[in-house]
Amino acid sequence: MTLSEEAYFDLETVVGPENISQEPAVLDSYCCHATNGGIPRQGLGVDIWWKRADAIVLPGSTKEVQQIVNICNHHGIKFKAHSTGQLPVGFAQSKTNVITIDLRRMNRIIEINEQFMYALIEPYVTQAELFIETIKHGMCPNMIDAGASISPLASVTSVLGNGDSSITRSMNARNPLAVEWVLPTGEILRLGSPNTPNAGWFSGDGPGPSLRGTMRGGLGLLGSRGIFTKVAMKLYPWHGPKKLVTGGHAPWWEVKEWPLSELVIFKWDDYKNEADALYLIGEAEIFDSLGRLSTTKFEATIAESKGEWASIRRWNIFGELFPKGGWFGQIISINQEHLDYCKSVLKRILDQTDGKIVKIEDINVPEGTKINNPEQFAWRCKQIYLQLMLFKDYTLKVCEMPMAGTFGPLPAMYYSNIDTCFKLISKYHIPIKSKYQKNGTILDDGPDGIWATIEENGHMMQFMNFTRIERKDPNADSKGLGEESMVKAFQDGYLPYTPMPPIERILLINKYQRKLNEKLNPYKTAERSSLLGQGGFSPGSGGGGMQKMIDRFLRGRPNKKENKGT
Numbered sequence: 298m299t300l301s302e303e304a305y306f307d308l309e310t311v312v313g314p315e316n317i318s319q320e321p322a323v324l325d326s327y328c329c330h331a332t333n334g335g336i337p338r339q340g341l342g343v344d345i346w347w348k349r350a351d352a353i354v355l356p357g358s359t360k361e362v363q364q365i366v367n368i369c370n371h372h373g374i375k376f377k378a379h380s381t382g383q384l385p386v387g388f389a390q391s392k393t394n395v396i397t398i399d400l401r402r403m404n405r406i407i408e409i410n411e412q413f414m415y416a417l418i419e420p421y422v423t424q425a426e427l428f429i430e431t432i433k434h435g436m437c438p439n440m441i442d443a444g445a446s447i448s449p450l451a452s453v454t455s456v457l458g459n460g461d462s463s464i465t466r467s468m469n470a471r472n473p474l475a476v477e478w479v480l481p482t483g484e485i486l487r488l489g490s491p492n493t494p495n496a497g498w499f500s501g502d503g504p505g506p507s508l509r510g511t512m513r514g515g516l517g518l519l520g521s522r523g524i525f526t527k528v529a530m531k532l533y534p535w536h537g538p539k540k541l542v543t544g545g546h547a548p549w550w551e552v553k554e555w556p557l558s559e560l561v562i563f564k565w566d567d568y569k570n571e572a573d574a575l576y577l578i579g580e581a582e583i584f585d586s587l588g589r590l591s592t593t594k595f596e597a598t599i600a601e602s603k604g605e606w607a608s609i610r611r612w613n614i615f616g617e618l619f620p621k622g623g624w625f626g627q628i629i630s631i632n633q634e635h636l637d638y639c640k641s642v643l644k645r646i647l648d649q650t651d652g653k654i655v656k657i658e659d660i661n662v663p664e665g666t667k668i669n670n671p672e673q674f675a676w677r678c679k680q681i682y683l684q685l686m687l688f689k690d691y692t693l694k695v696c697e698m699p700m701a702g703t704f705g706p707l708p709a710m711y712y713s714n715i716d717t718c719f720k721l722i723s724k725y726h727i728p729i730k731s732k733y734q735k736n737g738t739i740l741d742d743g744p745d746g747i748w749a750t751i752e753e754n755g756h757m758m759q760f761m762n763f764t765r766i767e768r769k770d771p772n773a774d775s776k777g778l779g780e781e782s783m784v785k786a787f788q789d790g791y792l793p794y795t796p797m798p799p800i801e802r803i804l805l806i807n808k809y810q811r812k813l814n815e816k817l818n819p820y821k822t823a824e825r826s827s828l829l830g831q832g833g834f835s836p837g838s839g840g841g842g843m844q845k846m847i848d849r850f851l852r853g854r855p856n857k858k859e860n861k862g863t
């Protein structure tokens with residue numbers, strides 16, 4: 298711990314003694330990441346324990362955030378913004394002289410604007426809260442699949458932003474409007490309309506050039522460019538009731554009035570047909586939400602305990618039903634005619650592309666758990682509708698059950714047109730995963746564990762291949778899964794998230810980013826993060842497992858020992 302007494306005193310003066318801590322137990326609760334449990338075993342250089350911050354500070358206002366940043370600059374302390382902390386890149390990344398700024402006291406929905414369809418929020422508003430409050434006004438936010446408890450502010454300003462609802466509500470890179478931003482220099486910048494008298498927060502651009510690209514870009518800059526304290530998040534129409542849940546306990550809810558809607562499960566036996574159909578589905582604009590569902594995710598979503606999940610896994614009925622994955626789509630309609638229209642369009646697309654609808658009542662559930670009775674099974678499936686499509690409260694449950702947050706074969710997650718995604722899935726993901734399933738390194742949950750979403754009814758898809766490292770043989774080397782796929786994909790020109798530009802362009806981008814960082818973060822106090830953790834890769838990251846692997850390949854000297862696989 299290197300924070301000086303003087304610096305601690307200055308920080309305490311701003312937030313008060315009850316809002317700053319150096320207690321070891323408190324510090325540790327900000328550096329252990331449960332849902333990444335499987336990643337260390339995958340050998341990607343990522344640990345379940347992150348670095349310990351020197352102190353945790355809880356500001357209660359933008360003014361306090363600004364004062365804290367100024368103190369950090371004065372004492373040369375690094376800082377990292379932490380909204381709800383679901384992703385460990387919100388934890389301290391340096392070993393020493395770093396504080397975590399936990400924004401939980403800034404938790405207000407300041408305004409829900411029906412005229413311009415936005416909600417003005419602070420960092421610790423969760424997406425479930427925002428959903429519940431905005432549906433009362435006939436609107437709703439894009440709900441990312443990271444879970445009910447995450448911060449929409451963090452998502453729209455700083456990190457990723459995809460979910461099943463992205464098919465209609467876009468990726469969150471496109472959902473921030475006006476923003477309040479404490480720059481690493483300590484200045485407060487308001488992007489867009491709020492500085493124009495009486496204009497409100499409806500626009501993130503102008504007057505003058507837009508800085509939204511500088512603020513986050515595609516993936517988000519993970520807190521490395523200061524702290525966002527308010528954002529006006531774009532909202533979309535909600536055609537369901539103003540209140541959904543009337544009772545129950547997570548994850549099983551009681552609902553008296555459902556939206557006029559249809560949950561449809563469907564699948565293809567062939568990736569080419571699947572890709573063709575997805576383009577048509579996008580063009581037809583029939584779904585409110587659409588997500589790809591692997592066998593394990595389905596099993597974990599309907600289970601209520603790890604034991605129950607294990608029984609469902611042993612039945613393998615979903616493995617047999619979805620050998621090539623499946624999709625869950627939710628149509629929400631304004632009237633019966635519209636609902637019928639959407640269903641008939643879907644049927645026509647499925648007929649054209651050899652797709653099949655899977656009816657819940659046709660699934661033959663074997664005996665052995667509470668859900669073997671068809672009524673209970675149908676009820677659980679209906680709950681999937683709430684968990685998967687609306688509240689997103691399935692995510693952490695599912696991660697604690699079978700998936701345990703491992704990334705699977707690389708590219709770890711990919712964002713491109715639908716055809717390219719399926720090309721990568723069939724070239725790297727399915728064969729490499731199958732190989733490691735056969736040799737007992739990973740859980741055998743069927744060949745296809747691909748989670749995916751589609752964006753803006755268009756041609757862009759984002760996917761991840763969730764995989765659980767489960768060594769049947771304790772000596773099996775799970776490192777190979779990540780490394781083998783990484784090497785293959787890298788040699789063919791793919792990075793973990795995007796196609797790889799030519800080396801000259803990477804150098805150019807890095808140079809540009811470096812210059813931008815020098816200008817915006819002159820004292821180097823806003824900490825950088827890497828999307829895949831201490832060992833992961835992201836532009837300008839400090840290095841680690843994957844970065845070193847990439848460096849080796851750029852130098853043309855693959856390290857045979859580390860690439861041996863199992």
Ligand SMILES: Cc1cc2nc3c(=O)[nH]c(=O)nc-3n(C[C@H](O)[C@H](O)[C@H](O)COP(=O)(O)OP(=O)(O)OC[C@H]3O[C@@H](n4cnc5c(N)ncnc54)[C@H](O)[C@@H]3O)c2cc1C
Pocket residue numbers: 332377378379380381382383384385386387388400420441442443444446447448449450451452454455456457458459460518519520521523524525526692696702826
């Ligand atoms: C199991 C799992 C599933 C996930 N699924 C998805 C998914 O489906 N879609 C998706 O888009 N993402 C997903 N994520 C990624 C990520 O968790 C979310 O985007 C995220 O949760 C954002 O909200 P948060 O409150 O947890 O952010 P935090 O974890 O608090 O922060 C995330 C990053 O943003 C920065 N940050 C947070 N708040 C601020 C702020 N106010 N100002 C500046 N920087 C800030 C942090 O420094 C950190 O680098 C997933 C992560 C996990 C672990």
